[in-house]
Amino acid sequence: MFTRRIFAAALALCAAALTAPQSFAQDKSIVVASTTSTRDSGLFGYLLPLFKQKTGITVKVVAQGTGQALDTGRRGDADVVFVHAKAQELKFLSEGQGVKRFPVMYNDFVLIGPKNDPAGIKGMKDVAKAFKVLHDKQQSFISRGDRSGTHSAELRLWKAADIDIAKDHGPWYKAIGQGMGAALNTAQASNSYVLSDRGTWIHFKNKGHLQILVEGDKRMFNQYGVMLVNPAKHPNVKKDLGQQFIDYLISPEGQKTIANYKINGQQLFYPDANDPNA
Amino acid sequence: MRAPVAELPITFDKAQVAVGKIIILDDISLKISSGAPTVLIGPNGAGKTTLLRVAMGLVRVTQGHVTWGGRDDVAPTRRAIMFQRPVMLRRSTAGNIRYALKTAGAPRSNWERQMAGLLELVGLTGLERRPARRLSGGEQQRLALARALARDPAVLFLDEPTASLDPAATKAIEDIIANVAARGVKVVMSTHDLGQARRIAGEIVLLHRGRMIESGAADTFFANPKTEEARKFIAGQLLV
Amino acid sequence: MDTDVSALHLVLSADPALVAIVRLSLEVSLSAVVLAAVIGVPLGAVIALTRFYGREAAIVALNALMGLPPVVAGLAVFLALSHSGPLGKWGLLFTPGAMIIAQTILVTPIIAALSRQTIEDLWAEYRDEFAAMNVGALGRVATLIWDARFSLVTALLAGFGRAAAEVGAIIIVGGNIDGFTRTMTTAIALETSKGNLPLAIGLGMVLIAIVIVINALAWSARRAGERLAG
Numbered sequence: 001m002f003t004r005r006i007f008a009a010a011l012a013l014c015a016a017a018l019t020a021p022q023s024f025a026q027d028k029s030i031v032v033a034s035t036t037s038t039r040d041s042g043l044f045g046y047l048l049p050l051f052k053q054k055t056g057i058t059v060k061v062v063a064q065g066t067g068q069a070l071d072t073g074r075r076g077d078a079d080v081v082f083v084h085a086k087a088q089e090l091k092f093l094s095e096g097q098g099v100k101r102f103p104v105m106y107n108d109f110v111l112i113g114p115k116n117d118p119a120g121i122k123g124m125k126d127v128a129k130a131f132k133v134l135h136d137k138q139q140s141f142i143s144r145g146d147r148s149g150t151h152s153a154e155l156r157l158w159k160a161a162d163i164d165i166a167k168d169h170g171p172w173y174k175a176i177g178q179g180m181g182a183a184l185n186t187a188q189a190s191n192s193y194v195l196s197d198r199g200t201w202i203h204f205k206n207k208g209h210l211q212i213l214v215e216g217d218k219r220m221f222n223q224y225g226v227m228l229v230n231p232a233k234h235p236n237v238k239k240d241l242g243q244q245f246i247d248y249l250i251s252p253e254g255q256k257t258i259a260n261y262k263i264n265g266q267q268l269f270y271p272d273a274n275d276p277n278a
Numbered sequence: 279m280r281a282p283v284a285e286l287p288i289t290f291d292k293a294q295v296a297v298g299k300i301i302i303l304d305d306i307s308l309k310i311s312s313g314a315p316t317v318l319i320g321p322n323g324a325g326k327t328t329l330l331r332v333a334m335g336l337v338r339v340t341q342g343h344v345t346w347g348g349r350d351d352v353a354p355t356r357r358a359i360m361f362q363r364p365v366m367l368r369r370s371t372a373g374n375i376r377y378a379l380k381t382a383g384a385p386r387s388n389w390e391r392q393m394a395g396l397l398e399l400v401g402l403t404g405l406e407r408r409p410a411r412r413l414s415g416g417e418q419q420r421l422a423l424a425r426a427l428a429r430d431p432a433v434l435f436l437d438e439p440t441a442s443l444d445p446a447a448t449k450a451i452e453d454i455i456a457n458v459a460a461r462g463v464k465v466v467m468s469t470h471d472l473g474q475a476r477r478i479a480g481e482i483v484l485l486h487r488g489r490m491i492e493s494g495a496a497d498t499f500f501a502n503p504k505t506e507e508a509r510k511f512i513a514g515q516l517l518v
Numbered sequence: 519m520d521t522d523v524s525a526l527h528l529v530l531s532a533d534p535a536l537v538a539i540v541r542l543s544l545e546v547s548l549s550a551v552v553l554a555a556v557i558g559v560p561l562g563a564v565i566a567l568t569r570f571y572g573r574e575a576a577i578v579a580l581n582a583l584m585g586l587p588p589v590v591a592g593l594a595v596f597l598a599l600s601h602s603g604p605l606g607k608w609g610l611l612f613t614p615g616a617m618i619i620a621q622t623i624l625v626t627p628i629i630a631a632l633s634r635q636t637i638e639d640l641w642a643e644y645r646d647e648f649a650a651m652n653v654g655a656l657g658r659v660a661t662l663i664w665d666a667r668f669s670l671v672t673a674l675l676a677g678f679g680r681a682a683a684e685v686g687a688i689i690i691v692g693g694n695i696d697g698f699t700r701t702m703t704t705a706i707a708l709e710t711s712k713g714n715l716p717l718a719i720g721l722g723m724v725l726i727a728i729v730i731v732i733n734a735l736a737w738s739a740r741r742a743g744e745r746l747a748g
Contacts, residue, residue, distance in 0.1 A: 030611055031693075040712050044696070062612055062693035076601035077611050094712055181711030188713075206713030236609065336649050359650045365643050366745030368665045377661070381651040409747055427649070 003069055003192070016058055030241045033070070033078035035149055036179035038224070039063035041107075041199025046261045051248055057241050065179065067147025073090075078236030079242040082249075084149035084224040092222040098227035101277030103248050105258050105269040106223045110155055110201055111214035112184070113139075113193040127217040128160040135163050138172040140192035142183050145175025153222060154195045160219060184210070197222055199268045223278050226250075249273070285356050285432045286464060293342035295328055302328045306342070310433075313466035314480020315455070316492055319472065321517050324485040326468035327362070330435045333466060334359045355383070357363050358431035364422030367412035371402060375412050378428035379496040386472040396424040397456045400454055404485070416447030423454060427463075434458065436467035440474065452477060465469045472512065476500060484508050486517050529720045543701040546614055546688065549679035550621035551629075557672055558626045561634025563659050566641060574721055577634065583627035588620075592687030595620040599691065612693040617701070620687040624676040634704035636666045668743025675736040682728060 009237040038044065039061060048059045055098045062072060066083040070092050073081040081098065083089060084106075092098050111130060113119070121130040134141055135158075144151040158165040165173065177184055180200040188196040188208040196204075201212070226246050250255040255271035262268070272278045288310040295303040303325045309314055310333065316518040318326045331337040332344055347474045356385045367374050375393050386389060397403045400420040405413065410421060419439060427432060436455070439450040455478060459465045469475055475482060479496040484507065492499065503509045511517055529536070565576055597603050599611040599619070610616045640662050648658050663670065685703035692699030694708060702725045709718040 039696075060693075060695045060698050062695055075603075076606070164661075167721060179711055180715060181708075185711065202742075204713045207717060235603060236606070264640065334650070354652050361646055361650070365647050367644070367647070367661075368640075368743075370746075378651060381653050381657065409745070411747060426650075 010081040026060065028056055028241060029060055029240050030058050030079040030245060030247065032082055033064065033068075033072040034082040035066050035069055035084065036063045036081065036181070037197045038084070038146070040179070040181055041197070042203050042263065043199065043258070043261055043269065045052050045124075047254075047257055049131045050257055051245065051254075055244055055248070056231050057244060059245060065144070065148035070097075071171045072258065073229045075094055076104065076236060078229055079238045080228055080245055081227060082224065082226045084222050086151045086223055086225060087146075088149075088152065089225045089227065092227065097230055097233060099230055100248060101225045101227050102250050102273060103275060104224045104273055105255075105271045106221050106278065107269045108198050109150065109195055109199050109220040109222055110212045110217065110221075111193065111199065112187060112196050112210050113213045115189045115209045117213060119193065122213045124214050125217065127157055127214050127220055130156050130214045131161040132163065133181065134193055135161070135165075135168070138170060139171050140190060142173040142187045142190070142192045142194040143173060144180065145177045146179070148179075149179060149222065150195060150197055153220070157195070159217065198262075201246060202263045202266060202268065205275055223272075225278075253267055264270055282490050284349070284352055286347060288433070288466075289345045289348075289433060290332075290344075291345075292345045293332065293339040293344055295325075295332060295337060296340045297431065302334070302488050303339075306490055308343040308483065308493065309458075310464070310466060312462075312464050313497075315459050315467060315478050316481045316483060318466070318483045318485060319470070319475050319477045319511070320471065320491075321511075323487075324409065325488040326485055327437050327470035329485065330437050330466065330468060332357065333433075334435050356430070356432040357435070358426035358429040358433075360419075360422045360426045360437065362441055364425075366413070366416060366418055366421065369410060371397075371410050371498060372406035372516065374421055374427055375424055378425040382429040384428070384430075392428065396428055396480040400424045401450060414447075416443050416450065419443060419447070419451060419453070423451065427428035427458065431463060433464045433466060436465065438468055438470065441470070448474075486511075486513060531639060536720070536724070538542050538697070539700055539705050539721070540703055540728075541724075542699075543615065543682060543703070544728075546617045546701060547621060547678055549618045550625050551674055551678045553618070554625035554629050554677055555623045557622075558629030558677075559633045559663065559670060561626075562630040562635075563637050563663060565630070566634045566638035567659065567662075573663040577631075580631045580634065585630055586624060586627065588624055588686035589690065590741050591623045592690035595623065595687070600611050612695060614692070614695045614699060616691040617699060619654065619690040620691045621681040621684070624684065624687060625681050628677045628680060629673050631652055633670055636669040636673065637662050640666050657659065665747070668739050668747075671739045672736050675739070677731050679729060679732050682725070682732070694737075 045062050052058055062078060064072065066085045067089060069081055069083050070088055072078045073092065074097050081092070082104070089101055093101055094192055111121070111127060113121070119133050119137050121133050124130045155165065173193070174186070176183060178195055181204065182196050183247060184196060184200070184204050185206055186192070188206055188210050226244060226249055228239060228242045229237045231239040250273035258269050258271045259267060288307045290308040293303060293306045294301065302496060306329065318329060320326055328337060332339060334357055343350060367377055369377065369384070372393060375396055376389055379392060381387050395405065400423050402420055402424065403422045405417065410418065413421060417419050423439070443451065452474065455465055459487055469476070481493070482496050482499040483493040492503065492505045499508065500512060503512055507517055565580070566574065596611065598605045599608065599616050601611070610619070644662065653661065683703065685707055688699070688701060689704045689707060692704065694704040695702050700708070701720060702721050706718045706725070707720045709721070709722055
């Protein structure tokens with residue numbers, strides 16, 4: 001008796017779940033391949049509803065590492081790519097995979113480490129020197145290791161310190177192949193140093209005894225660019241809707257919205273669509 | 279009482295059943311006609327079960343012929359069999375009978391009436407809702423009988439129907455068999471209980487090692503067995 | 519969903535974003551189980567009841583596929599559904615449809631293998647009686663499936679448990695898109711990586727509650743089967 005009621009209830013639940021097609025609706029929408037750091041900064045949560053209100057277009061963000069996001073564009077699985085690794089973006093364009101690159105905004109990276117700072121780099125103005133100290137003192141360091149924009153920035157900084165990190169690293173250097181949040185978690189749990197974008201850092205809720213030790217060096221600036229995936233190569237790309245998104249990002253209205261995004265009163269992203277060198 | 283029976287007589291003509299090199303039944307020539315029950319007797323392994331299965335149509339002969347009413351292609355619609363250890367379907371008592379009625383092609387509108395009749399016949403009235411597997415051994419055997427009878431058979435095969443039952447349950451089954459036989463159903467059964475054979479048989483067939491040793495009217499067989507094996511078997515000696 | 523609220527509070531207040539995530543998880547996994555059952559139960563029945571060349575190998579393969587690593591299934595589906603893949607024109611990548619496909623692939627072997635075992639065992643019992651009652655092939659299959667229904671339901675619930683708990687396949691083919699392809703498991707992965715542990719724990723609690731309910735259902739299915747069939 002009782003069991004029959006349970007079965008009836010279970011069947012009803014199944015029926016209800018299956019006949020509600022809400023999540024399957026496919027109205028005006030585009031897929032944007034972006035990065036985990038951009039997602040984790042919370043910018044999309046702020047920006048996309050405003051964009052939808054204005055244009056009625058739903059933006060579905062697939063957040064991966066920069067390299068993976070660009071590969072998603074290469075496979076035609078996204079309409080727009082929005083990442084922060086200029087060299088990789090230009091390569092993408094040169095392959096004919098993108099139509100045109102528009103600079104959008106920049107934020108910066110910060111070098112995070114444990115409060116007691118065993119390497120003694122706190123407050124250094126020269127980030128390359130700080131990296132050298134970490135290397136020489138073999139301090140535990142967490143690397144993204146995932147071809148992301150952050151990873152590319154980290155590699156540039158090793159190079160700026162004259163260190164060939166690919167050849168010249170030991171067990172102190174840990175490449176985890178995951179996103180920024182995972183890297184910060186790992187750093188917190190293992191008392192390590194890590195390079196992070198400011199947005200993810202501010203948003204990160206598990207800081208523990210980690211804090212920003214080095215910031216402000218011009219080489220730590222992180223430029224974002226947006227590109228429409230080439231519809232000539234991938235006919236399924238929604239080029240009109242995608243272009244509307246790009247136009248919004250670089251428009252005065254979009255740029256102002258980006259600047260208005262704040263966490264704890266702090267601005268994260270600095271719009272620079274008008275900067276020809278960005 | 280019943281439409282002309284196409285099933286009988288069941289005629290075995292030099293029939294043999296072999297599995298690989300092993301011969302289970304050999305050179306069986308036998309005629310099963312309508313009338314009083316035919317009882318197969320003989321030691322274990324004599325081939326009684328196989329003979330019943332062949333007569334039912336479940337096993338094919340590897341040599342010789344078997345015909346039902348002169349034909350060798352009669353569908354088993356008017357034949358039914360109850361196995362030595364019948365398996366209850368995972369349903370209630372009523373569910374089992376309903377299944378038998380359904381597979382026998384009985385019209386659905388008749389089911390309730392027929393089921394009531396069958397349950398009464400086998401003495402299981404009141405146990406309709408009980409899961410069949412929770413019935414006692416004797417009750418399960420009676421339910422299996424009811425299932426077989428649900429097919430409204432002209433010929434009913436029973437393989438050691440009371441082998442695992444106590445005397446009270448055995449009597450219950452024997453009463454039902456007598457009842458059914460009196461209604462005109464041809465009963466063909468096997469038993470290793472000579473007393474039961476005496477009680478029920480109109481005709482006896484003695485099997486030993488796959489061969490038919492002797493057959494004939496029951497009274498004559500028991501009073502005057504013609505073969506040495508029959509004499510020994512009736513006297514209760516082991517046939518090896 | 520970026521609020522710093524305690525896990526219990528989130529769960530109890532039925533935060534709409536949380537509800538949407540739970541609902542999507544159930545939709546995806548239930549759909550996958552239904553599809554897997556439609557494919558798997560007949561497949562299990564056929565393997566149980568017929569003799570064919572390579573039958574033993576098929577059984578071994580089916581049992582082995584029960585342990586198919588979800589990320590591998592996810593990768594395969596991802597490559598197939600990508601716009602540069604053979605099924606790209608279906609446009610299913612990064613949609614719940616892709617997640618259902620991936621989970622169906624994971625769950626079907628479980629349901630097929632368990633169905634095969636259940637039906638084969640019951641077939642061994644019913645064989646003679648089927649012959650005695652002259653039941654045709656289709657009738658046999660139908661009767662076996664019906665009489666074994668409680669064990670089969672247990673198999674379905676096992677499949678659902680596997681689907682509801684996995685994250686490797688659906689995070690690859692779904693893309694964990696906020697509001698569209700984010701389920702309980704992928705959200706837990708995400709919120710953990712953001713260090714947002716209260717929310718992750720809240721989702722974890724809901725997921726565990728669902729798993730417990732599933733197991734309770736499986737248990738009562740077994741008991742009902744015993745009561746009814748003895």
